[in-house]
Amino acid sequence: MSKQIKSLLQQAELYRSQGLLGEAKKKYKLVEELIAGSDKLPNKQKLLNGLSKKMEALNKDVENIEKAPTTPEMSAHVNELIKKLFSFSSKDKDASNSALEGAIALAKFGQFEGALEEFEKLLNVKSQRLSAAKNILRCHLEMGNIEIANEKLEKWQKGDLLIPEQIEKLTVFYDDILEKKGLKKEPVVEEASSEAASPEEKFEEEEEFLDISAVAITFDSGPYKGEQVELDVSFQSGNVISLIISSKDEALIENLKVGVRLDDVHFYSPVAIFRGAGLVSAMTQIKSGPKKGDYSLDIKIESL
Numbered sequence: 001m002s003k004q005i006k007s008l009l010q011q012a013e014l015y016r017s018q019g020l021l022g023e024a025k026k027k028y029k030l031v032e033e034l035i036a037g038s039d040k041l042p043n044k045q046k047l048l049n050g051l052s053k054k055m056e057a058l059n060k061d062v063e064n065i066e067k068a069p070t071t072p073e074m075s076a077h078v079n080e081l082i083k084k085l086f087s088f089s090s091k092d093k094d095a096s097n098s099a100l101e102g103a104i105a106l107a108k109f110g111q112f113e114g115a116l117e118e119f120e121k122l123l124n125v126k127s128q129r130l131s132a133a134k135n136i137l138r139c140h141l142e143m144g145n146i147e148i149a150n151e152k153l154e155k156w157q158k159g160d161l162l163i164p165e166q167i168e169k170l171t172v173f174y175d176d177i178l179e180k181k182g183l184k185k186e187p188v189v190e191e192a193s194s195e196a197a198s199p200e201e202k203f204e205e206e207e208e209f210l211d212i213s214a215v216a217i218t219f220d221s222g223p224y225k226g227e228q229v230e231l232d233v234s235f236q237s238g239n240v241i242s243l244i245i246s247s248k249d250e251a252l253i254e255n256l257k258v259g260v261r262l263d264d265v266h267f268y269s270p271v272a273i274f275r276g277a278g279l280v281s282a283m284t285q286i287k288s289g290p291k292k293g294d295y296s297l298d299i300k301i302e303s304l
Contacts, residue, residue, distance in 0.1 A: 002041070005031055011102060016058060022258075022282035022298070023105045028055050096125045104135060104237045108296050110289020112139045123161065130166045134211075137174055138235060143290065146183060149174070176213045176270040180232055209238045210274075215299070216266040223251035228266075234296075240281065245295040247285070256280050256297055267301065276303040 012027035028051060035047050100122055107115035116139050122132035133156060140149035153174055156162050162170065218228045229252065235242040245252055260280045267274045282298035 005034055005047075007098070008034075011098070012054075015105065021058060022284040024058055025055070026282075028058065096122060096128050100128050100131055100135075101237055104235050104242075107135065107139050107142070108235050108242050109284070109286050110291055112143050112289065115139055129162060130169060133162065133166075133170055134173055135235065137170075138177070141177060141181065141183075142234060172270045173211050173213075176211075180213050180268070209236070209301075210267075210269050210271075212236060212241050212267050212269055212301070214268040215241070215243070215278075216268070217262055218264040218266075219255055220264070222255040224255050239301040241278075241299050241301065243297045243299065244286075244291055245283075245297050247293045247295065253283070253295060256283060258283050262299065265299075276301065278302055 008027045008031045012024045012031070015021070015024040015027065032048070032051055032055075035041060035044060035051065038044070041047065099118060103115045103118035103122070106112075106118070116136060119132045119136045119139070122128040123136075125132075133152075136152060137149045140146070140152065153170065156170065157167055212233050214230060214232050216228050216230045219225055231243045231245075233241045234244050245256065247253075258280050262278045262280065265276055265278050267276055278299040278301050280297065281300045282296075284296050286292055286294050286296055
């Protein structure tokens with residue numbers, strides 16, 4: 001458990017150093033729960049006191065976020081910390097899950113180059129391969145590199161890195177994103193090999209949460225009461241979707257405070273539209289990249 005706590009604290013410090021305060025707070029909360037729930041840790045109260053001070057400092061950062069200067073480029077120290085946090089063995093499922101989560105967090109806040117480097121590494125892990133491929137395409141589209149995204153997809157369609165079932169899922173996923181963004185759909189390339197996946201490949205494939213490409217939220221209070229607002233999903237990690245809110249849309253930002261429950265949400269997936277509920281779990285201003293100044297909003301899907 002000590003190793004897990006240390007890893008979570010390192011991740012929290014990384015996120016805080018990059019202005020990812022919502023992500024840092026989540027990690028500190030996890031550490032707090034682990035320490036509080038353990039009777040075997042030495043100096044338990046001392047650890048909790050130290051953690052409390054870190055969380056107090058983080059809360060001050062949150063209070064001053066509007067006045068904070070633009071986040072600088074990553075320092076050599078932070079780059080080295082990223083390498084340590086995102087290093088994992090291909091046999092270590094927990095570590096690869098953590099690496100995927102960390103890379104998605106970087107991508108959400110505009111650190112696309114660093115995120116892409118980590119997603120490329122995750123292509124070597126069978127259980128994370130499809131998720132990594134999806135997020136590589138997402139990153140290139142967010143960066144405006146549709147040609148590179150098309151080339152990546154075509155390479156995977158013609159190669160043998162992904163099994164046919166994964167190719168089919170990835171293609172449907174990509175086509176849906178292009179349609180939602182109003183981008184021109186490229187001609188379909190030749191199909192991947194129809195050779196069936198081996199039992200081992202099917203067994204190792206990670207079961208994924210349904211892909212959500214957009215949401216339509218109907219508000220029952222506030223400036224948008226009675227209205228439905230559609231927003232595209234920028235990134236997704238399991239049942240948590242991330243949306244970008246323009247800094248100019250003050251009324252929408254006001255309506256989507258952390259902790260607000262959304263009881264009437266339409267979730268758009270490549271296969272169908274589902275009606276359900278969600279909870280606003282994080283709202284953080286983006287400090288760098290093409291979306292600088294806008295807000296990254298996380299919604300935890302509670303029911304579909």
